[in-house]
Amino acid sequence: MNKSILETKIQEDAESLVGEIKEQMKKSPKEGIDPKMPILRAVNNVISCLIFGTKRTIDKEFEEKFAKFDTIVKNGHKAANFFVMICFRFA
Numbered sequence: 001m002n003k004s005i006l007e008t009k010i011q012e013d014a015e016s017l018v019g020e021i022k023e024q025m026k027k028s029p030k031e032g033i034d035p036k037m038p039i040l041r042a043v044n045n046v047i048s049c050l051i052f053g054t055k056r057t058i059d060k061e062f063e064e065k066f067a068k069f070d071t072i073v074k075n076g077h078k079a080a081n082f083f084v085m086i087c088f089r090f091a
Contacts, residue, residue, distance in 0.1 A: 006050070017039065041058050
Protein backbone atom coordinates (compact mmCIF):
# COMPACT_ATOMS: atom_id res chain seq x y z
CA MET A 1 0.00 0.00 0.00
CA ASN A 2 1.29 3.44 -0.90
CA LYS A 3 2.63 5.37 2.09
CA SER A 4 0.55 8.48 1.38
CA ILE A 5 -2.64 6.41 1.01
CA LEU A 6 -1.90 4.67 4.30
CA GLU A 7 -1.24 8.00 6.01
CA THR A 8 -4.53 9.33 4.66
CA LYS A 9 -6.47 6.30 5.94
CA ILE A 10 -4.84 6.56 9.38
CA GLN A 11 -5.65 10.27 9.51
CA GLU A 12 -9.28 9.56 8.57
CA ASP A 13 -9.55 6.94 11.31
CA ALA A 14 -7.96 9.30 13.83
CA GLU A 15 -10.46 12.02 12.92
CA SER A 16 -13.29 9.52 13.21
CA LEU A 17 -11.99 8.44 16.62
CA VAL A 18 -11.86 12.02 17.87
CA GLY A 19 -15.38 12.66 16.54
CA GLU A 20 -16.74 9.54 18.24
CA ILE A 21 -15.13 10.47 21.56
CA LYS A 22 -16.52 14.02 21.28
CA GLU A 23 -20.00 12.58 20.69
CA GLN A 24 -19.69 10.38 23.76
CA MET A 25 -18.57 13.38 25.81
CA LYS A 26 -21.60 15.38 24.64
CA LYS A 27 -23.95 12.57 25.66
CA SER A 28 -22.55 12.29 29.18
CA PRO A 29 -20.46 15.39 29.99
CA LYS A 30 -20.48 14.90 33.76
CA GLU A 31 -19.84 11.15 33.88
CA GLY A 32 -16.79 10.83 31.66
CA ILE A 33 -16.34 8.22 28.95
CA ASP A 34 -14.74 4.84 28.36
CA PRO A 35 -12.68 5.22 25.17
CA LYS A 36 -11.81 1.51 24.82
CA MET A 37 -14.29 0.63 22.07
CA PRO A 38 -13.68 3.71 19.90
CA ILE A 39 -9.92 3.13 20.16
CA LEU A 40 -10.39 -0.58 19.42
CA ARG A 41 -12.44 0.30 16.32
CA ALA A 42 -9.80 2.76 15.08
CA VAL A 43 -6.92 0.33 15.62
CA ASN A 44 -8.95 -2.47 14.02
CA ASN A 45 -9.55 -0.28 10.96
CA VAL A 46 -5.86 0.59 10.57
CA ILE A 47 -4.69 -3.01 10.97
CA SER A 48 -7.42 -4.27 8.63
CA CYS A 49 -6.39 -1.73 6.00
CA LEU A 50 -2.77 -2.83 6.30
CA ILE A 51 -3.51 -6.55 6.12
CA PHE A 52 -6.66 -6.83 4.00
CA GLY A 53 -6.67 -3.51 2.16
CA THR A 54 -10.14 -2.67 3.49
CA LYS A 55 -11.82 -1.74 6.74
CA ARG A 56 -13.65 -4.38 8.73
CA THR A 57 -16.65 -3.58 10.86
CA ILE A 58 -16.88 -4.47 14.52
CA ASP A 59 -20.30 -5.93 15.23
CA LYS A 60 -22.24 -6.17 18.49
CA GLU A 61 -21.10 -9.76 19.07
CA PHE A 62 -17.45 -8.71 18.92
CA GLU A 63 -18.10 -5.81 21.30
CA GLU A 64 -19.79 -8.17 23.77
CA LYS A 65 -16.89 -10.63 23.61
CA PHE A 66 -14.41 -7.82 24.07
CA ALA A 67 -16.37 -6.53 27.10
CA LYS A 68 -16.28 -10.01 28.66
CA PHE A 69 -12.55 -10.31 27.98
CA ASP A 70 -12.00 -6.86 29.47
CA THR A 71 -13.87 -7.90 32.64
CA ILE A 72 -11.73 -11.03 32.92
CA VAL A 73 -8.55 -8.99 32.55
CA LYS A 74 -9.73 -6.41 35.11
CA ASN A 75 -10.59 -9.10 37.64
CA GLY A 76 -7.68 -11.37 36.74
CA HIS A 77 -5.26 -9.57 39.01
CA LYS A 78 -7.55 -10.33 41.96
CA ALA A 79 -7.44 -14.05 41.19
CA ALA A 80 -3.67 -13.92 40.73
CA ASN A 81 -3.24 -12.11 44.06
CA PHE A 82 -5.41 -14.71 45.77
CA PHE A 83 -3.33 -17.51 44.26
CA VAL A 84 -0.08 -15.87 45.45
CA MET A 85 -1.52 -15.42 48.95
CA ILE A 86 -2.48 -19.10 49.10
CA CYS A 87 0.95 -20.19 47.86
CA PHE A 88 2.79 -18.12 50.46
CA ARG A 89 0.39 -19.12 53.21
CA PHE A 90 1.03 -22.82 52.75
CA ALA A 91 4.67 -22.65 51.66
